[in-house]
Amino acid sequence: MASRLSRLIAACLAGSVLTVPVTALAQDRILRIGMTAADIPRTLGQPDQGFEGNRFTGMTIYDSLTAWDLSKADEPSVIIPSLATEWAVDPEDSTRWTFTLRDDVTFHDGSPFNAEAVVWNVEKVLNEDAPHFDASQVGVTASRMPTLTGARAIDEFTVELTTSEPDSFLPFNLTNLFMASPSHWQAKFDETGDAEAAWAAFAADPSGSGPFRVTAFSPRERLELAPNADYWNPARTPRLDGVVLVPLPEANARTAALLSGQVDWIEAPAPDAIPQIESRGFTIHSNPQPHVWPWQLSFAEGSPWLDRRVRHAANLCFDREELQILLGGYMGIPKGTVDPEHPWWGNPSFDIRYDLDEAQRLMTEAGYSAENPVRVKVQTSASGSGQMQPIPMNEYLQQALRECYFDVELDVIEWNTVFTNWRRGAKDDSAAGANAINVTFATMDPFFAMVRFTSTKAFPPVSNNWGHFGNDEIDALIEDARTSFEPEERDAALARLHARIVEEAPFVWVAHDTGPRAMSDRVTGVVQPRSWFIDIAPMDMQ
Incomplete structure (x- = not known):
């Protein structure tokens, strides 16, 4: 059709x-x-x-x-x-x-x-x-x-x-x-x-x-x-x-x-060209955005990400400040889907940071080593809406995660195809063996920020829970937020939801965009x- x-x-x-x-x-x-x-x-x-x-x-x-x-x-x-x-x-x-x-x-x-x-x-x-x-x-x-x-x-x-x-x-x-x-x-x-x-x-x-x-x-x-x-x-x-x-x-x-x-006007200029762009009299407009640049992880049978230690290790294994320099400073460093000052923060017990020793310890505990790395495949695109600089960013992750015993394969396909595959889910043939997908998303509202990735009612093709993550506890927290029509009550329910999402780590949170x-x-x-x-x-x- x-x-x-x-x-x-x-x-x-x-x-x-x-x-x-x-x-x-x-x-x-x-x-x-x-x-x-x-x-x-x-x-x-x-x-x-x-x-x-x-x-x-x-x-x-x-x-x-x-x-x-x-x-x-x-x-x-x-x-x-x-x-x-x-x-x-x-x-x-x-x-x-x-x-x-x-x-x-x-x-x-x-x-x-x-x-x-x-x-x-x-x-x-x-x-x-x-x-x-x-x-x-x-x-x-x-x-x-x-x-x-x-x-x-x-x-x-x-x-x-x-x-x-x-x-x-x-x-x-x-x-x-x-x-x-x-x-x-x-x-x-x-x-x-x-x-x-x-x-x-x-x-x-x-x-x-x-x-x-x-x-x-x-x-x-x-x-x-x-x-x-x-x-x-x-x-x-x-x-x-x-x-x-x-x-x-x-x-x-x-x-x-x-x-x-x-x-x-161009979206997402090449970071290494920004000094030249500015020296030629052009203006770079930028502002922190409610936006996440992630790997969304698969919870399908056989996925290496089913082990929470592996998910936590990936979030601890790379230096986001180093990546920020690579991007010319045009990147926010995430602590989750929303930042600690946001009313939906919720103070999760898992702290997203750079901690190589802890990442390696978790991977060793999970049974992996330099001689026995975990193999992961990530679908991404060469460009696209909100994708920032997907090739250099993913290649950076590919190199950095080697130190924590990850062997990362990148599957680079056209943006609209990635977006279509995202709606089909990790269990669909379109995943082509990938157990993670790199699609950025807005966090302006509760549904886009959290619900569509974590509700068991949002499994493909209904919405964007590509990885089939979720459980009764998460569904109950979503229900609390969805049925709270007073803003303060809704914010409190969403804070509880966000805390549990960060603790369970269905994403590798890499960056927040600043929209240059x-x-x-x-x-x-x-x-x-x-x-x-x-x-x-x-x-x-x-």
């Missing part, structure tokens, strides 16, 4: 032309961005390419009911209203939520946003009997909001959402459900007579309600966006003439494109929030 959809999209794009001449890009106020992705993230409403997709084709073309506040650099991002102005859980039935919607929003095609549009967008990923259901969008949506079960329009601008169980995390989850235009899709369906073909046509000519609209699209080459002058939020109505997204998965290629003036991105000094209005995301809409070009 995926290959067929790719052919359909290509057919829909065959007649498209670039609306902005290449020679004009540097003269106009066009912001050109070099992404780490190897392809343009999907444009049909639910992006792929991890959260880089959300950043560049989700939050630009579309809106969600709730959103992250990305307007501040000195405070953590929090959930704010977006297409919904307010929401509340039913005090009599905590599986029902009421969302009040904005009444002044239209999609790019001119059709209105309303409660029926919300129901339609929920059904596109949850209702297999809906004529517009799209299985290709399910994996990057349903796994991010696994308790959402349905939606019902109460009136034109009020919608009821239901969950399979009480879930205080739902407002966080809904930041990932982007609202596409039902009317625009219907027009594509009327033209094609086939749902899959309609989605392919929609992807080539999408319609959301976001601050930008698509004007030209060439897969693996470029996506061009123009401002939505009628955008409903004045604070995010674009000042730019347009945005061009260019896939540049290799760090040195991105750096060369910036230095030569081909782009104005290099930009031309022509780019103004940049706010680098304490978030995985950044908002392009308020930016401008001198």
Whole structure:
């Protein structure tokens, strides 16, 4: 199905032309961005390419009911209203939520946003009997909001959402459900007579309600966006003439494109090129992010990581300060999924640090030695959303862990393939013998930070518990947090959960990202929030 959809999209794009001449890009106020992705993230409403997709084709073309506040650099991002102005859980039935919607929003095609549009967008990923259901969008949506079960329009601008169980995390989850235009899709369906073909046509000519609209699209080459002058939020109505997204998965290629003036902004510049970038007058924007760069470990039968001593030893065996130097200083040193000052910290008894002697002692106790190392295989990518510098970082770990009797094999594959394998799990054939996977993740909300990796209800394909980690104790702690609707009670429950996760160590916690991105000094209005995301809409070009 995926290959067929790719052919359909290509057919829909065959007649498209670039609306902005290449020679004009540097003269106009066009912001050109070099992404780490190897392809343009999907444009049909639910992006792929991890959260880089959300950043560049989700939050630009579309809106969600709730959103992250990305307007501040000195405070953590929090959930704010977006297409919904307010929401509340039913005090009599905590599986029902009421969302009040904005009444002044239209999609790019001119059709209105309303409660029926919300129901339609929920059904596109949850209702297999809906004529517009799209299985290709399910994996990057349903796994991010696994308790959402349905939606019902109460009136034109009020919608009821239901969950399979009480879930205080739902407002966080809904930041990932982007609202596409039902009317625009219907027009594509009327033209094609086939749902899959309609989605392919929609992807080539999408319609959301976001601050930008698509004007030209060439897969693996470029996506061009123009401002939505009628955008409903004045604070995010674009000042730019347009945005061009260019896939540049290799760090040195991105750096060369910036230095030569081909782009104005690159994600994750090559660390050893940062002094040159700065000496040439470019600015490095960076801020500590709620983000983990880990190895996620397999608990499948036969995995060497089933022994907690081995898991602890791997977390103790390498010097993160040395790795931080390798990355030009653009890395945070983790003590767990969240830092000790975070309300979810919980003071775990296992201290993540560099302690070679203790790591070697644990490995010896577990039966390993230099003559009898433990063999582990790690799937990773050469680039990708939030992956920082995956090849040099993994090669560093490969060398460092030898001192603790680990024989590490790296399986380097394309980022989107790694991401797909992540959803399939360690027991799936796609693991190809790997017993660890390197996929970075955001820790902005409880579900993304902890629940989807530790709940036994989150085993693949439901969500991202790739390693099949979990037990009754962890599930009970999750239940406490999920059913706590008061923030202080929820934080206390999450602190207990985080402490147990660190103690059990289903990850090798390697780094926190600081999100370095290099930009031309022509780019103004940049706010680098304490978030995985950044908002392009308020930016401008001198």
